[in-house]
Amino acid sequence: xxxxxxxxxxxxxxxxxxxxxVKKIFGAKKAGHxxxxxxxxxxxxxxxxxxxxxxxxxxMDKDKEYRAIIKLGERTDTLDAEGTITEMKSVPSLSTHDIxxxxxxxxxxxxxxxxxxxxxxxxxxxxYELARKGLIVERPERLVEIHHIGVTCVDLPFISLxxxxxxxxxxxTLCDDLGVRLGTVSHLVSLERTRTGIFAVELAAQIDQxxxxxxxxxxxxxxxxxxxxxxxxxxxxxxxxxxKKAKNGVPISTGNLQEMPTxxxxxxxxxxxxxxxxxxxxxxxxxxxxxFNV
Numbered sequence: 001x002x003x004x005x006x007x008x009x010x011x012x013x014x015x016x017x018x019x020x021x022v023k024k025i026f027g028a029k030k031a032g033h034x035x036x037x038x039x040x041x042x043x044x045x046x047x048x049x050x051x052x053x054x055x056x057x058x059x060m061d062k063d064k065e066y067r068a069i070i071k072l073g074e075r076t077d078t079l080d081a082e083g084t085i086t087e088m089k090s091v092p093s094l095s096t097h098d099i100x101x102x103x104x105x106x107x108x109x110x111x112x113x114x115x116x117x118x119x120x121x122x123x124x125x126x127x128y129e130l131a132r133k134g135l136i137v138e139r140p141e142r143l144v145e146i147h148h149i150g151v152t153c154v155d156l157p158f159i160s161l162x163x164x165x166x167x168x169x170x171x172x173t174l175c176d177d178l179g180v181r182l183g184t185v186s187h188l189v190s191l192e193r194t195r196t197g198i199f200a201v202e203l204a205a206q207i208d209q210x211x212x213x214x215x216x217x218x219x220x221x222x223x224x225x226x227x228x229x230x231x232x233x234x235x236x237x238x239x240x241x242x243x244k245k246a247k248n249g250v251p252i253s254t255g256n257l258q259e260m261p262t263x264x265x266x267x268x269x270x271x272x273x274x275x276x277x278x279x280x281x282x283x284x285x286x287x288x289x290x291x292f293n294v
Contacts, residue, residue, distance in 0.1 A: 001026050002050035002294050004059070004224040008204035009037050009045040018207075022047045025210050034059035035167070035196060036119060040080050043193030043201050051292045052226055055278070058265070059229065062197030063147065065164045068188060070175040072157040075185035077131070078117040079172035089184045091157050099159055100151045102181045107149065111141040112173050144169040158189065198232065199224075226292060227267065227275045234260075235267040236279070236286075243270050246277060251285040265289065 005026075009018050015036045023031035028049040034056045037045050043066075048056050073091045076083030114120045116131040120139065130137060145166035153160035163171060172188045179186025194201045205222035242252045246268055254260070260281050268277040268288075276294070279286040 001028055002052050002226060002292070003048075004034075004052050004055075004226070004229045005047040005049065005210075006199045006204045006222040006224065007045045007047055007210075008201055008206055009042055010207050011042050012039055013207075014039050015045055018045055019047055021207070022210060023049065032056050035064070037193060038080065038082075038172075038191070040082050040188070041191040041193060043191075044196045044199050044204055045193070046196060046199060051294055052229070054290045054292065055226065055229060058278075059197065061167055063164060063166055064169070064193060065195035066162070066171055067152075067190075067192045067194055068161045068163060068171055068175060069190040070159050070161070070179065070186045071189045072159065072179055072182065072184050072186045074157075074187055075176065075179070076187045078187075079115050079176045080188040081190075083117070083187070087185050092183045094154070094156065094182060096151055096154045099154060099182065103149045103151060103161070103178060105181065106146050106174060106178070109143055109145050112144050112170055112177075113141045114139045115170060115172055115176075118170065142168060146174070149174075162194075198229075226294070230267050230275075230278070233265050233267045233278070235269055235275075237269050237273060238271065240271055243276075246279065246286075246288050247291060249288045249291065251282070251287050252279075254281060254284055254286055257281060257286070 005022055007018060007022065015033050019031050019033050026049055030053045031047060031049050032053045034046040034048060037043065046059050073089055074085050075087040077086050114127065116136055117128045120127050122130065122137050148164040150162045151159060152162055171191055175186055175188045203221040236257065238246060245252050262281055262283055264281045266279040266286065267275055268279045269275055276292055277288060278290040280289045
């Protein structure tokens with residue numbers, strides 16, 4: 001099976017446990033996911049099987065959408081409800097307008113510092129491994145993009161938000177920063193990833209839907225082909241000669257694609273229209289980025 005499964009990850013399961021579960025059901029030799037969700041979180045987790053593991057980095061690059069609930073007045077060591085309360089502070093009297101105005105201050109490109117309880121590496125060690133030993137280390141800030149942040153419900157001390165953002169955004173950190181801007185502290189109580197690129201939670205599989213054979217049911221909305229998963233890339237139908245070259249990793253001419261920006265990715269297709277790889281425009285030629293053994 002060389003497919004992508006759009007899974008609605010249940011609360012309490014790690015992303016790697018979800019991968020192992022799906023891999024076993026489908027009998028796949030290779031499997032991986034395109035973007036970690038914390039155990040607390042639910043929602044879209046893309047699980048790539050077989051040759052689809054070669055496109056995880058392309059899927060991880062996609063923008064994400066979330067629904068989040070935060071609680072004001074309490075900060076935890078993990079910045080979410082799974083941690084231990086480390087600080088308590090009174091909650092100001094805030095209107096929906098006050099909160100929305102504060103939230104709008106995060107729109108655009110911002111700097112974020114990864115939380116200690118995260119999978120980012122420091123000198124070869126995951127930050128969460130160090131955090132569990134009580135260690136705190138310097139973490140360089142990263143640029144992320146917040147496209148939208150909306151306040152959908154206010155029932156103090158709880159606030160519900162919708163967030164659209166770039167890859168690499170830590171929603172826990174964003175919520176912690178929002179609490180500070182509101183004059184208090186906060187932590188993330190609930191998180192649902194509602195979209196990754198073209199993949200929506202409304203069309204994601206529940207974990208129990210994978211407890212019976214679905215391998216042949218290619219019409220299931222949560223099973224995606226490589227071609228479909230990469231549909232945001234332009235496609236190019238190659239001649240027999242260019243097809244042979246590309247399959248052997250030999251760069252090919254851009255032909256009439258010369259006006260496309262450098263580093264634009266393309267779906268490479270055989271003369272019969274079958275996807276077999278990904279190309280990358282490099283000035284006057286197309287470099288071969290990935291070849292699929294399908």
